Amino acid sequence: MSTKWFIVINPTSGNGASKKKWPAIYTELIHQNFEFEFAFTEYEKHSIILIQNALNKGFTKIICVGGDGTIHNVVNAVLSLNPKNLQQIKIGIIPIGTGNDWVKTYHISKDYKEAIKIIKAEKTIVQDIGxxxxxxxxxxxxxxxxxxxxxxxxxxxxxxxxxxxxxxxxxxxxxxxxxxxxxxxxxxxxxxxxxxxxxxxxxxxxxxxxxxxxxxxxxxxxxxxxxxxxxxxxxxxxxxxxxxxxxxxxxxxxxxxxxxxxxxxxxxxxxxxxxxxxxxxxxxxxxxxxxxxxxxxxxxxxxx
Missing domain, CATH: 2.60.200.40 (Tumour Suppressor Smad4)
Structure with missing residues (x-):
């Protein structure tokens, strides 16, 4: 099981804000001592393939950089694969999107530095899924x-x-x-x-x-x-x-x-x-x- 994080970035989230902010987010992740690999989505639903590949490589800690649609695709990637170690998988979010609705429920900051601090603390909730x-x-x-x-x-x-x-x-x-x-x-x-x-x-x-x-x-x-x-x-x-x-x-x-x-x-x-x-x-x-x-x-x- 990898202790590194896998990060999926949707470059179109927030009308392209994810792509523009990624260099600063990358620098902040290094500053906060994260070990990680990352990939950009290149087409619709690409995140599903990226996440499935990451899970097959042993990653259990995932970060989404994007909006509600990016989180949705990551959830679908994880559950469609039905991994045996599902209880060990954690998903964190750096919210950059149009609505950012899901993160509002949990008071996750839209400031990427604060969002990264939240992820680093790894406080989790086991949530219901439809x-x-x-x-x-x-x-x-x-x-x-x-x-x-x-x-x-x-x-x-x-x-x-x-x-x-x-x-x-x-x-x-x-x-x-x-x-x-x-x-x-x-x-x-x-x-x-x-x-x-x-x-x-x-x-x-x-x-x-x-x-x-x-x-x-x-x-x-x-x-x-x-x-x-x-x-x-x-x-x-x-x-x-x-x-x-x-x-x-x-x-x-x-x-x-x-x-x-x-x-x-x-x-x-x-x-x-x-x-x-x-x-x-x-x-x-x-x-x-x-x-x-x-x-x-x-x-x-x-x-x-």
Whole structure:
């Protein structure tokens, strides 16, 4: 087992900020006495191959330099390989991205020097992970923060146009998309509950924040073995605009048109013919029917 760190850098994170900041991050890692190897991702999902190669070489300590999508890919790389020493693997994050939502739950600093100090201390939490199985493709996708279908996926599919706006990208995309989105006819089954009808969106939360700092689930707990579910049948542009503060402080989830649930698994069936996007950790992963289950305390993350 290697005591060295393997570092994967997404050079496109934060509109290219990762690539620009890497020389300074490299110098700081040396200054803080890290032994490491590193690699840049060169194309979408390349991090999955890089991480799998690193695990096969015996690395158990991994650092992501990038945003939520980079963390998402690293988690998928680790769990898709299903290593026998999974409990020994630790993932640390130097956050450089558009939303940086997952790190907000754990108060991980966006200052790279502080983030490196946090990683060096190696304080870990064993966090739950979501496993999403898409029926039509047979794909299995893991997520560490939040997944969703409906309006949420629709916005993520469009939000790349607004990446230059940083953390406001998702909010801007949501406002622009609200007038054009047609609600999907969904059947959602979990526990002894069935929700069916025209649906604005369904959110499946593990972490606290999404969409650039919004709090769209009511009572998430990343280690309780349960998803925090938010179900919204319908909402108007006026309601959103009059509750902007509620989007960011969580009060939006207390409004009467928002339903909140807790469950460890659920089934989603799309009842109409329009393509309905599924997103996981801010990445479009497919469309159509899917099942979701939780993997309790599945991965060690290094946190503040």
């Amino acid at each position: 496993k999403l199985q898409i029926k039509c493709s047979g794909k299995e996708i893991y997520f560490n923060n939040l997944a969703g279908i409906g309006f949420d996926g629709y916005v993520v599919n469009k939000v790349h146009k607004y990446k230059n706006l940083g953390f406001l990208a998702y909010f801007t995309g949501a406002i622009v998309s609200l007038t054009s989105y047609k609600r999907s006819n969904l059947k959602i089954v979990f526990n002894k509950t069935t929700l069916q009808g025209k649906t604005l969106m369904l959110l499946i939360g593990i972490g606290t924040y999404s969409g650039g700092g919004m709090r769209l689930t009511q009572n998430p707990n990343a280690i309780d073995g349960l998803f925090d579910i938010t179900y919204v049948n319908k909402i108007t542009l006026f309601t959103i605009l009059s509750n902007i503060r509620g989007l960011f402080n969580g009060n939006i989830t207390k409004l009467k048109f928002v339903q909140n649930y807790k469950t460890s698994n659920l089934k989603v069936i799309v009842l109409d013919t329009q393509e309905t996007y599924i997103q996981a950790d801010g990445e479009i992963i497919g469309s159509g029917n899917f099942n979701v289950s939780i993997l309790p305390k599945a991965i060690n993350f290094i946190v503040a």
